[in-house]
Amino acid sequence: MSDLINISFIETNTNLNKHIHKVDYRFKIIYCIAMMSVIASHCEGKGSIELNIQGWFNYCSFHMPLFMFAAGYFFKGKNVNRTLSYLKNKFKRLIAPIYYYNLFYSFYIQFLKKKGFYININPFTFKNIIIEPLNGRGSRNINPSWFSSTLFFVEAYNIIKRKIIFFFNISIHESIYFIIDLFFSYYSVIFSNKGYNQLNRHIYILRFMHLNIYYQLGIIYNKHLEFIIKKIRNDIYFVNIFILKLCFHLYYSNQPCFYYGASQYYNYSPFTVIIISILGILFWVRISEILLPSIGNSFYMNIVADNTFSIMINHIFALDIVKTIFAYISKNTRFCKGFDWKKFYSLDVTYFFIPNNVLQSGIIYFLSCLIIPIIIQKILNKLKYFLIR
Numbered sequence: 001m002s003d004l005i006n007i008s009f010i011e012t013n014t015n016l017n018k019h020i021h022k023v024d025y026r027f028k029i030i031y032c033i034a035m036m037s038v039i040a041s042h043c044e045g046k047g048s049i050e051l052n053i054q055g056w057f058n059y060c061s062f063h064m065p066l067f068m069f070a071a072g073y074f075f076k077g078k079n080v081n082r083t084l085s086y087l088k089n090k091f092k093r094l095i096a097p098i099y100y101y102n103l104f105y106s107f108y109i110q111f112l113k114k115k116g117f118y119i120n121i122n123p124f125t126f127k128n129i130i131i132e133p134l135n136g137r138g139s140r141n142i143n144p145s146w147f148s149s150t151l152f153f154v155e156a157y158n159i160i161k162r163k164i165i166f167f168f169n170i171s172i173h174e175s176i177y178f179i180i181d182l183f184f185s186y187y188s189v190i191f192s193n194k195g196y197n198q199l200n201r202h203i204y205i206l207r208f209m210h211l212n213i214y215y216q217l218g219i220i221y222n223k224h225l226e227f228i229i230k231k232i233r234n235d236i237y238f239v240n241i242f243i244l245k246l247c248f249h250l251y252y253s254n255q256p257c258f259y260y261g262a263s264q265y266y267n268y269s270p271f272t273v274i275i276i277s278i279l280g281i282l283f284w285v286r287i288s289e290i291l292l293p294s295i296g297n298s299f300y301m302n303i304v305a306d307n308t309f310s311i312m313i314n315h316i317f318a319l320d321i322v323k324t325i326f327a328y329i330s331k332n333t334r335f336c337k338g339f340d341w342k343k344f345y346s347l348d349v350t351y352f353f354i355p356n357n358v359l360q361s362g363i364i365y366f367l368s369c370l371i372i373p374i375i376i377q378k379i380l381n382k383l384k385y386f387l388i389r
Contacts, residue, residue: 025296046362062280065214072218105139189270314373
């Protein structure tokens with residue numbers, strides 16, 4: 001199993017080839033599904049592939065927990081013996097790239113301001129350059145990077161707690177860790193629903209407290225649950241998941257979804273949030289096993305899975321490129337009439353120009369959010385190769 005995949009979801013194809021031994025392609029499929037779900041949710045479903053299964057599995061009710069689960073699945077207990085180097089490696093792979101991109105996009109924002117875009121911020125402040133990147137709130141374009149920093153905090157907490165237990169020579173079953181993390185996750189939802197998520201200094205803690213449980217679930221699934229769950233027939237497995245989901249939908253008269261980045265749970269109960277997130281994980285884990293024989297080694301699936309960090313942090317830039325192209329066409333041709341220049345110059349991330357109001361044309365945004373960041377990563381890989389050669 002690739003050490004790189006064991007560590008996180010952000011590794012590139014170049015680095016992957018250096019460390020690969022045996023790849024669990026189920027998780028390649030999972031990375032791909034989770035990443036496409038993030039993009040689909042940010043594109044607000046405009047022309048994108050319907051991965052929410054007609055509302056049964058809303059994008060915002062599983063994608064971040066699914067990433068956490070995948071990271072936890074590949075955690076190795078032997079890393080406790082090298083805690084400092086482990087943390088250093090995590091920081092290098094999960095935190096350092098955020099700062100590099102934040103600096104680049106700070107110059108990008110400054111450039112746009114000089115071109116007349118409405119941006120009432122100064123990107124070059126100590127807070128925006130040093131503090132906010134850890135919160136995904138540095139320069140506008142790196143907002144999705146909050147997940148990478150949260151994953152770092154989750155993995156740091158996981159290894160440190162195990163190091164402390166190891167130091168005192170205590171043996172603890174993984175289920176005990178899960179119960180403790182369940183307590184944290186439960187109260188993170190309660191505190192968020194009480195409004196603590198509106199306080200910037202608390203958002204780091206609330207994200208970590210909630211998402212950590214899915215990382216621990218990945219560890220337990222790998223060690224204790226997988227061989228049991230795999231024995232369940234597909235029909236029984238899916239029927240039970242859909243029955244449980246239907247119960248929640250009927251109880252709330254809607255499709256429960258959450259905004260993990262803002263720790264916004266819309267007053268849903270803690271157990272509702274946790275159970276629905278886990279049901280989403282279980283659904284897509286089994287789907288990945290079913291799809292494994294047909295697309296397990298697909299080029300397109302693998303290239304998305306191997307470039308998830310670049311896609312996560314560069315897809316807003318990709319949206320800017322597509323909108324700029326539409327703006328150019330609208331200004332210089334008779335096409336793309338009705339383009340909203342005010343929203344364009346205000347850098348409204350939620351603005352999507354749909355040519356001729358044909359909803360299916362929104363697939364342009366969806367594909368661009370995947371393709372352009374992959375191209376960016378390939379270019380960076382080439383530059384890195386020539387610089388270190």
